Amino acid sequence: MKIVFLDFDGPIIPTRVFAMNPGLLLEEPCRTSGALINEVLRRADAKLVVSSTWRKQGLEDCKVVLRKANIDLSRLHFWWRTEDLYPLSREDEIARWVKERGGGDRGNEFIAIDDMPLYKLESKHRVQCSSDNGFLFEHYLEACEKLHVSPFNKPNPI
Numbered sequence: 528m529k530i531v532f533l534d535f536d537g538p539i540i541p542t543r544v545f546a547m548n549p550g551l552l553l554e555e556p557c558r559t560s561g562a563l564i565n566e567v568l569r570r571a572d573a574k575l576v577v578s579s580t581w582r583k584q585g586l587e588d589c590k591v592v593l594r595k596a597n598i599d600l601s602r603l604h605f606w607w608r609t610e611d612l613y614p615l616s617r618e619d620e621i622a623r624w625v626k627e628r629g630g631g632d633r634g635n636e637f638i639a640i641d642d643m644p645l646y647k648l649e650s651k652h653r654v655q656c657s658s659d660n661g662f663l664f665e666h667y668l669e670a671c672e673k674l675h676v677s678p679f680n681k682p683n684p685i
Contacts, residue, residue, distance in 0.1 A: 529573035529674050530604065530629070530637035532621050533564065535581045535589075537642025539596045541661030560662040561596025564640065567667060571674040574604035578621055578639060582608035604628075618647035638673050640666070 539556040568575060575598065577589050586607060590600055606628050609620040621639055629637070639645055642658040651673055656666045671678040
């Protein structure tokens with residue numbers, strides 16, 4: 528099973544959203560970034576795990592943000608979040624989740640979408656976007672490549 532770990536602030540809630548829409552609430556994500564992430568999930572047949580600090584708010588609050596971001600809630604993994612292992616890093620939390628729940632030979636097929644560098648993870652597992660612009664098309668292409676799926680539909684033969 529392929530897994531996508533997702534941070535919220537930055538990837539789906541970039542600062543540009545607030546610059547373009549003064550007065551928005553913090554839980555107003557970029558629907559385009561969310562739709563691109565949703566397409567990665569669909570193409571890779573992947574499950575989503577929340578690695579964002581938003582996970583501390585609880586499942587229902589996370590679902591609200593994901594729904595507003597155009598992300599299919601059926602993609603949420605049964606173990607939908609990483610554990611809070613403070614003072615360990617987010618990379619450590621992701622590594623622990625993968626070790627404990629990744630399962631089987633394919634348990635290491637994952638990416639982490641974040642605006643932090645996550646240098647403790649191998650580069651094949653990192654998709655870093657900017658906190659200002661969020662998850663963009665270039666990140667979509669990178670995520671598809673790292674999950675070994677085509678980013679485009681194959682043309683129909685004529």
